[in-house]
Amino acid sequence: MKTKFTTDAKLESEIAYFENINLKLESGDIIDSFKLAFKTYGKLNADNNNAILVCHALTGDQYIAGNNPITGREGWWSRMVGPNKPIDTNKFFVICSNVLGGCAGSTGPKELQNGSNVAYGSNFPSVTIKDMVKAQSLLIESLNIEKLFSVIGGSMGAMQALQWAIDFPDKILNIIHIAGALKHSAQNIAFHEVGRQAIMSDPIWKNGKYFENNEVPERGLSVARMIAHITYLSENAMHRKFGRKLQSRDIISFGFDADFQVESYLRYQGKSFVERFDANSYLYLTRAMDYFDHDETFRKNIEFSHNPNNHLKYLIVSFTSDWLFPTIESKMIVNQLNSLSREVSFLEIDTDKGHDSFLLEEPQLDDVIKGFLTNNFAKIDE
Amino acid sequence: MNKINSIRKDWSLIETLIAEDRKILDIGCGDGGLMEQLENNRNAITHGIELNRDLAANAIARGFNVVHGNAELDLSQYSNNSFDYVILSQTLQAMMKPKDIVSELLRIGSKAIVSFPNFGHWKIRLQLLISGKMPVTESLPYTWYDTPNIHFFTIKDFLNLCNEMNIAIEKSIGLTSKGKQFDISESVTGVNFFTHEAIFLLSYKNFEPIKIKSSKKVFAKNSIIAN
Numbered sequence: 244m245k246t247k248f249t250t251d252a253k254l255e256s257e258i259a260y261f262e263n264i265n266l267k268l269e270s271g272d273i274i275d276s277f278k279l280a281f282k283t284y285g286k287l288n289a290d291n292n293n294a295i296l297v298c299h300a301l302t303g304d305q306y307i308a309g310n311n312p313i314t315g316r317e318g319w320w321s322r323m324v325g326p327n328k329p330i331d332t333n334k335f336f337v338i339c340s341n342v343l344g345g346c347a348g349s350t351g352p353k354e355l356q357n358g359s360n361v362a363y364g365s366n367f368p369s370v371t372i373k374d375m376v377k378a379q380s381l382l383i384e385s386l387n388i389e390k391l392f393s394v395i396g397g398s399m400g401a402m403q404a405l406q407w408a409i410d411f412p413d414k415i416l417n418i419i420h421i422a423g424a425l426k427h428s429a430q431n432i433a434f435h436e437v438g439r440q441a442i443m444s445d446p447i448w449k450n451g452k453y454f455e456n457n458e459v460p461e462r463g464l465s466v467a468r469m470i471a472h473i474t475y476l477s478e479n480a481m482h483r484k485f486g487r488k489l490q491s492r493d494i495i496s497f498g499f500d501a502d503f504q505v506e507s508y509l510r511y512q513g514k515s516f517v518e519r520f521d522a523n524s525y526l527y528l529t530r531a532m533d534y535f536d537h538d539e540t541f542r543k544n545i546e547f548s549h550n551p552n553n554h555l556k557y558l559i560v561s562f563t564s565d566w567l568f569p570t571i572e573s574k575m576i577v578n579q580l581n582s583l584s585r586e587v588s589f590l591e592i593d594t595d596k597g598h599d600s601f602l603l604e605e606p607q608l609d610d611v612i613k614g615f616l617t618n619n620f621a622k623i624d625e
Numbered sequence: 626m627n628k629i630n631s632i633r634k635d636w637s638l639i640e641t642l643i644a645e646d647r648k649i650l651d652i653g654c655g656d657g658g659l660m661e662q663l664e665n666n667r668n669a670i671t672h673g674i675e676l677n678r679d680l681a682a683n684a685i686a687r688g689f690n691v692v693h694g695n696a697e698l699d700l701s702q703y704s705n706n707s708f709d710y711v712i713l714s715q716t717l718q719a720m721m722k723p724k725d726i727v728s729e730l731l732r733i734g735s736k737a738i739v740s741f742p743n744f745g746h747w748k749i750r751l752q753l754l755i756s757g758k759m760p761v762t763e764s765l766p767y768t769w770y771d772t773p774n775i776h777f778f779t780i781k782d783f784l785n786l787c788n789e790m791n792i793a794i795e796k797s798i799g800l801t802s803k804g805k806q807f808d809i810s811e812s813v814t815g816v817n818f819f820t821h822e823a824i825f826l827l828s829y830k831n832f833e834p835i836k837i838k839s840s841k842k843v844f845a846k847n848s849i850i851a852n
Contacts, residue, residue, distance in 0.1 A: 556690070577702075578702040582702050582704050584704065586690045587692065588685045589691075589692045589694065611682055
């Protein structure tokens with residue numbers, strides 16, 4: 244496999260091109276060529292054994308730390324990844340790539356179809372978590388990394404980490420799985436469907452061809468984001484943050500302005516999301532999460548894998564107030580691994596910050612991630 | 626003996642009961658102290674369960690395989706005979722259903738190690754006899770209304786339970802309140818009186834099917850192993 248690497252100055256990102264590779268997707272469709280935009284932090288050591296792959300969540304991207312040129316803000320996990328941070332880039336070589344189907348430089352619906360100057364739009368094939376991981380594994384291979392020390396992710400990133408453990412156990416030593424599940428639940432699919440309907444019922448969406456007129460289905464996409472954002476918080480956190488406080492006024496308007504702070508906040512979240520995310524990508528990636536289901540198969544896949552996976556260590560973390568990926572979902576993974584006597588650690592962190600806790604200030608999360616990585620690395624680096 | 630010393634003593638005795646290179650589950654593993662000791666001194670592969678969130682987080686951060694959970698709810702996930710030893714150090718008296726726990730220990734492990742403070746110790750008997758109040762001692766330092774210890778039992782009680790459950794006692798170590806160590810099985814009289822803390826190495830007695838005659842047919846009762 245020959246992979247071409249370039250640097251995209253505008254995206255401040257490395258791009259890996261996989262040409263004529265005929266990537267077969269789970270759907271049966273084939274992508275003949277694709278590219279992945281990725282960032283790396285820290286340095287690969289001489290033994291090639293300190294590489295960590297961080298998998299981003301639904302609306303994340305490859306910009307973990309430092310500047311994100313798309314938003315102009317700091318990377319999404321800059322509190323976790325960096326020199327002397329819990330995932331210490333003085334020690335580890337951290338890689339993060341924009342997922343297949345994403346919109347931050349990797350091949351996805353907003354990129355041009357191979358050999359044409361028209362974007363994929365709705366012609367983009369359906370991608371799954373398994374497909375994303377397959378693409379990532381090609382990237383890791385082309386970076387000449389035989390074995391990743393760890394694969395780490397929260398939410399959709401956790402799904403990818405689990406998929407790595409299933410599909411490529413021989414290429415990894417451990418996974419850190421945060422706020423995830425064996426399957427996307429009916430309730431989660433339902434919320435995603437409302438978001439997708441919001442986008443698809445925006446007249447500007449035009450069956451995914453909005454880019455032809457240089458338009459964006461802003462209303463639909465921002466409503467989708469508003470709904471999703473509610474699911475990332477908890478009632479307590481919302482109450483603590485907003486209560487029934489009014490926004491820039493002393494009395495209610497008896498109208499439909501954003502009277503309440505919580506409304507104004509959600510509108511802002513929706514509006515700023517539109518500026519950085521592609522509506523079609525949102526459709527494809529939410530679908531990929533919906534299709535994720537290892538409920539019946541995980542235990543069998545681990546127990547009877549043709550790839551040796553006995554060596555794998557698992558750190559599973561959940562949050563008490565996460566109702567999107569509740570603790571019970573994490574415990575199912577833990578139970579199945581324990582029933583196979585695998586090396587698994589599990590912690591439910593007590594917080595009111597909901598599903599998004601993994602992105603926020605949670606000292607206990609920092610401690611377990613740092614300790615888990617440091618101590619397990621010491622064991623292989625003796 | 627203060628509490629810390631008593632736990633250390635407990636651990637070092639537990640260590641003497643464990644062979645090299647074995648797979649161990651420590652129930653109520655705290656921050657992994659005993660696991661560390663057994664990994665270092667016995668080359669053990671260790672797993673732990675801890676109810677307390679902060680202790681579990683500490684143990685995980687120290688690199689141990691620890692599941693934050695409740696032994697009374699979460700032991701069922703482990704497969705039969707998946708560990709060489711299952712350890713329950715000084716917590717049986719705090720369990721809701723001690724008998725179920727003991728049976729789980731020997732389902733999951735080939736052997737179980739159980740240690741507990743003996744409620745039959747003379748100091749405890751004397752306190753109850755003289756003051757007429759629930760005893761408060763070094764090994765059971767809580768008042769009755771805020772104690773985590775909800776099932777008090779003596780060595781005699783425990784031996785009876787083992788007998789009833791067809792459990793063999795492979796080794797048993799007693800400690801006096803001064804920390805003096807002795808073999809419980811060899812001491813004839815006064816064991817239940819002088820033992821401050823007891824440590825037992827348990828396994829199931831060699832199983833032979835018990836034939837039970839019923840009016841219709843004869844069948845073997847093997848619930849002991851199949852449990």
